[in-house]
Amino acid sequence: MTTSRRVADRKVLKFEKNIKKRGVTGETTKKKGGSYPVGPMVLGFIIFVVVGSSLFQIIRMATSGGMA
Numbered sequence: 592m593t594t595s596r597r598v599a600d601r602k603v604l605k606f607e608k609n610i611k612k613r614g615v616t617g618e619t620t621k622k623k624g625g626s627y628p629v630g631p632m633v634l635g636f637i638i639f640v641v642v643g644s645s646l647f648q649i650i651r652m653a654t655s656g657g658m659a
Contacts, residue, residue, distance in 0.1 A: 629637075
């Protein structure tokens with residue numbers, strides 16, 4: 592076999608191995624069941640701020656007679 596033929600055979604073999612792997616995903620790409628992108632403490636803090644500020648605004652509007 593000549594050198595170019597050996598190089599071509601290696602490239603073909605590598606390509607065929609890659610073809611057989613198509614569509615197969617590794618463990619890292621699978622979704623995790625109970626994982627959240629934000630922790631529960633941060634989520635609770637955000638909800639606390641949003642709900643608290645809306646309640647504060649409602650109380651402020653009620654005490655001022657509805658005029659902003």
